Amino acid sequence: MVNAPTVALQSIGADTSAPIGRHLLGVVNFTDKSSEITIDKACPRVSVNLAETVGDGFAEVWTTARPVTTGQFGTISWASDGEFFFGAFHIPELPQYAEATEASYTEVLELTESLGYRPFRIWHYISGLNEPNAAGLETYRDFCLGRARVLERSGITHDMPAATVIGAHGGGIVCYLLARRRGAHVNLENPRQVPAYHYPARYGPKSPNFARATHLTAADGSTFLYVSGTASILGHRSMHPGDVAAQTRLALDNVGYVIGPGNLFAHDLNAGQGLADLTAVKVYVRHRADLPVVREICRATLPESADVVYLNADICRSDLLVELEGIAPQQLATSGSPQ
Numbered sequence: 001m002v003n004a005p006t007v008a009l010q011s012i013g014a015d016t017s018a019p020i021g022r023h024l025l026g027v028v029n030f031t032d033k034s035s036e037i038t039i040d041k042a043c044p045r046v047s048v049n050l051a052e053t054v055g056d057g058f059a060e061v062w063t064t065a066r067p068v069t070t071g072q073f074g075t076i077s078w079a080s081d082g083e084f085f086f087g088a089f090h091i092p093e094l095p096q097y098a099e100a101t102e103a104s105y106t107e108v109l110e111l112t113e114s115l116g117y118r119p120f121r122i123w124h125y126i127s128g129l130n131e132p133n134a135a136g137l138e139t140y141r142d143f144c145l146g147r148a149r150v151l152e153r154s155g156i157t158h159d160m161p162a163a164t165v166i167g168a169h170g171g172g173i174v175c176y177l178l179a180r181r182r183g184a185h186v187n188l189e190n191p192r193q194v195p196a197y198h199y200p201a202r203y204g205p206k207s208p209n210f211a212r213a214t215h216l217t218a219a220d221g222s223t224f225l226y227v228s229g230t231a232s233i234l235g236h237r238s239m240h241p242g243d244v245a246a247q248t249r250l251a252l253d254n255v256g257y258v259i260g261p262g263n264l265f266a267h268d269l270n271a272g273q274g275l276a277d278l279t280a281v282k283v284y285v286r287h288r289a290d291l292p293v294v295r296e297i298c299r300a301t302l303p304e305s306a307d308v309v310y311l312n313a314d315i316c317r318s319d320l321l322v323e324l325e326g327i328a329p330q331q332l333a334t335s336g337s338p339q
C-alpha cells in the first residue's frame with residue numbers, strides 16, 4: 001500500500017469510510033445540489049452540484065496511509081497527514097467572482113506555504129461558467145482574472161500544477177486541491193499545445209495558469225501522473241468545432257501524448273505511461289445528447305480497469321464539447337499493490 005493519496009470513485013451514499021489501513025483525506029460528492037463544505041475529525045466533505053440526480057452522482061474519496069489532522073483557515077477546510085494535504089473552499093453564487101477568487105486563492109497559498117505544503121493538483125467547479133457576469137465578462141474569464149492576480153502577486157508565472165476548471169449546475173465556485181510537503185513534483189507541458197499561461201488575449205483578459213499534467217514522486221518512491229482537464233485544443237486553437245466525436249478523439253490523443261514516454265523523457269522523467277494506465281477518469285460532456293457517442297469512444301480507448309465517470313457540464317470555451325482528466329499510477333513503492 002502506498003503512502004500517497006489514492007482515490008476511489010464510489011456511488012453516493014456508499015460507505016465512504018476508508019479501507020483498512022487507509023485514512024480519509026477528503027470526500028467530494030458530485031451530487032444534484034450545492035451545499036456548504038463540512039469538516040469533522042475525519043476530513044473535509046465537499047459537494048459539487050454536477051449530477052442530474054443523486055443516483056447519477058458519485059463520491060470521489062481520497063485516502064492516505066496515515067491518520068490526518070483537520071483544520072479551518074479562513075474559507076479553507078483542510079486535512080493533512082504530515083506528507084499530504086487536502087484543502088477546499090466554496091464561494092457562493094456572486095454577480096462577479098474575481099475578488100472572492102482572489103481572496104480564497106490568497107488563503108490557499110498562505111495556508112499551504114505556512115504548513116510547508118506545495119499544491120500538485122487543483123480542481124474548480126464553477127456555476128454559470130460560460131455565462132456573462134454582472135459586468136458582461138464570461139464567468140470563466142472572471143475567475144481567471146481573480147486567480148491571475150494572486151499568482152502574479154506571488155510571482156507564480158508558470159509553475160502552477162495540473163488543474164481542472166469545469167462548469168457546475170449551481171452553487172458558485174467549489175475548489176479542492178492536493179498538496180505535498182515531502183517528495184517532489186514536476187509540471188509537464190504538451191508540446192502540441194501552447195502552454196495555457198501563454199494563451200493569446202483573445203481567450204480573456206488574463207490567461208489561465210496550469211500545467212498539462214503533474215508528475216508526483218512521493219517520499220516512499222511511488223510516482224503518479226495527474227492529468228489536467230484536457231480538451232480538443234492544438235496550439236491554442238479549439239479543433240473540430242461541432243464534432244463531438246472528433247473532439248473526444250483529439251482530447252484522448254492529447255492525454256496519451258502528455259503522459260507518453262516521449263513527453264516524459266523530454267521532461268527528464270523516465271517510464272512514460274499510456275491511456276491504458278489511466279484510472280479515475282472524469283469525462284465532462286457539454287450536451288447530454290452527446291453522452292452515448294462520447295462514452296462509446298472512451299470505452300473503446302480506455303482500459304476496462306479504469307474507473308470512468310461521465311458528467312454533463314459546461315467547459316471553459318463555448319466551442320468545446322468534451323473534456324477529460326485522469327490519474328496514471330506510475331510506479332509503486334517497493335512494497336504495495338497497485339491502487
Ligand SMILES: C=C(O[C@@H]1C=C(C(=O)O)C=C[C@H]1O)C(=O)O
Nearest residue numbers: 163164165208210228229231316
Ligand atoms: C481545457 C482547458 O482548460 C481547462 C481550464 C483549466 C484552468 O483554467 O485551470 C484547466 C484545465 C481545463 O479544465 C485548456 O485550456 O486546454
